[in-house]
Amino acid sequence: MQFEGNISSKFPKLGTTIFTVMSAMAREHDAINLSQGFPEFQPDSRLLQAFESALRSGNHQYAPMAGWLPLREAIAAKTEKLYGQNVDPETEVTITAGGTQAIFTAIAAVIHEGDEVIVFAPAYDCYAPAIELVGGRPVFYNLSAPDFKIEWEKVKKLISSKTKLIIINSPHNPTAKVFTASDLEALEHIVKGTNIMLLSDEVYEHITYDNKPHQSVLSRKLLAERSFVVSSFGKTYHCTGWKVGYVIAPQNLMQEFRKVHQYNVFSVSTPAQVAFAEIIKEEDMYLSLSSFYEVKRNYFRDALKASRFGLLECEGTYFQLASYDQISDAKDVEFAKWLTVDKRVASIPISVFYSHIPDSRVIRFCFAKEEETLKRAAEWLSKI
Ligand code: GLN
Numbered sequence: 286m287q288f289e290g291n292i293s294s295k296f297p298k299l300g301t302t303i304f305t306v307m308s309a310m311a312r313e314h315d316a317i318n319l320s321q322g323f324p325e326f327q328p329d330s331r332l333l334q335a336f337e338s339a340l341r342s343g344n345h346q347y348a349p350m351a352g353w354l355p356l357r358e359a360i361a362a363k364t365e366k367l368y369g370q371n372v373d374p375e376t377e378v379t380i381t382a383g384g385t386q387a388i389f390t391a392i393a394a395v396i397h398e399g400d401e402v403i404v405f406a407p408a409y410d411c412y413a414p415a416i417e418l419v420g421g422r423p424v425f426y427n428l429s430a431p432d433f434k435i436e437w438e439k440v441k442k443l444i445s446s447k448t449k450l451i452i453i454n455s456p457h458n459p460t461a462k463v464f465t466a467s468d469l470e471a472l473e474h475i476v477k478g479t480n481i482m483l484l485s486d487e488v489y490e491h492i493t494y495d496n497k498p499h500q501s502v503l504s505r506k507l508l509a510e511r512s513f514v515v516s517s518f519g520k521t522y523h524c525t526g527w528k529v530g531y532v533i534a535p536q537n538l539m540q541e542f543r544k545v546h547q548y549n550v551f552s553v554s555t556p557a558q559v560a561f562a563e564i565i566k567e568e569d570m571y572l573s574l575s576s577f578y579e580v581k582r583n584y585f586r587d588a589l590k591a592s593r594f595g596l597l598e599c600e601g602t603y604f605q606l607a608s609y610d611q612i613s614d615a616k617d618v619e620f621a622k623w624l625t626v627d628k629r630v631a632s633i634p635i636s637v638f639y640s641h642i643p644d645s646r647v648i649r650f651c652f653a654k655e656e657e658t659l660k661r662a663a664e665w666l667s668k669i
Pocket of ligand 1 (some may be wrong): 304305320321322458
């Protein structure tokens with residue numbers, strides 16, 4: 286079928302997200318899929334049981350718009366315990382259809398035509414389109430491989446009278462960098478006394494390595510009071526397909542958030558929320574996640590030692606960046622395609638997370654996979 290009228294595209298230059306493109310290419314060429322980030326393993330049987338019993342005990346109708354209250358209460362209790370921040374489950378927590386919807390909704394709720402949003406690139410690919418769709422302008426601070434260091438004094442220079450929001454993401458996708466306490470201190474200095482809000486994407490909050498603690502903006506009152514903090518059950522409980530996450534924000538920001546949320550999703554899967562309300566209390570499930578993935582990170586890095594890939598530091602998330610300087614001069618999109626089709630290992634080229642093409646030749650591998658999968662991938666990659 287074809288629409289014969291004129292379509293004035295909102296995104297004339299935008300194609301399909303790289304995650305969909307690479308996963309499809311991996312399937313087509315029977316490649317090992319280390320591209321799109323999703324775990325290969327089953328959720329904990331306690332979660333499956335909780336979901337099953339939620340289904341069997343009749344939780345099939347709409348959940349409340351802001352989310353199942355016992356789940357919001359459990360999130361508030363967890364937030365207090367982990368980050369020392371008292372949040373009101375009634376007014377300051379909303380359950381969302383995953384991290385991406387939370388991010389979109391927060392942006393749509395506060396960004397007006399002409400507002401500027403500071404975004405650190407490489408940036409997760411949903412930030413800029415959401416800003417542009419509502420008439421805002423992303424202002425990029427470009428970070429460079431291999432260390433992707435933020436010089437906060439330079440960030441300050443990007444601020445103008447139009448700056449409404451700064452988006453931060455730690456642990457960071459795709460660089461695998463984790464904020465230190467001094468990053469948050471510097472950020473505090475920048476926003477103190479301004480009207481600038483923060484959107485803190487913390488979906489990998491439970492995946493940090495080498496005893497590096499996650500630095501949540503929720504652990505600092507001055508930051509928490511101006512932030513939308515986004516988290517995701519998919520990343521923490523190996524169930525990205527359930528599409529459940531949440532956002533925490535001060536009540537006056539949350540009020541604006543819910544005005545948008547109520548008309549773009551209204552509410553989220555009831556049985557999943559009932560299950561998470563139980564499971565979130567089982568602390569071991571999230572407290573053991575870092576060590577679970579640290580074993581995989583170490584295994585994958587060791588297995589690639591003999592290869593010609595250069596491994597960048599990995600401080601958190603389940604992503605490993607690798608430079609292929611020693612292998613090819615090709616641009617990363619081309620290289621990632623070649624790797625999928627000819628070498629049958631799919632990855633993500635990191636230039637798609639920038640608004641310009643960076644000089645570095647770096648791709649991203651997802652290591653949230655069984656050891657056997659990582660072993661095979663590393664063997665194939667080491668032959669190149
Ligand atoms: N967050 C996942 C990643 O970075 C992708 C999620 C998606 O495909 N939308 O790979």
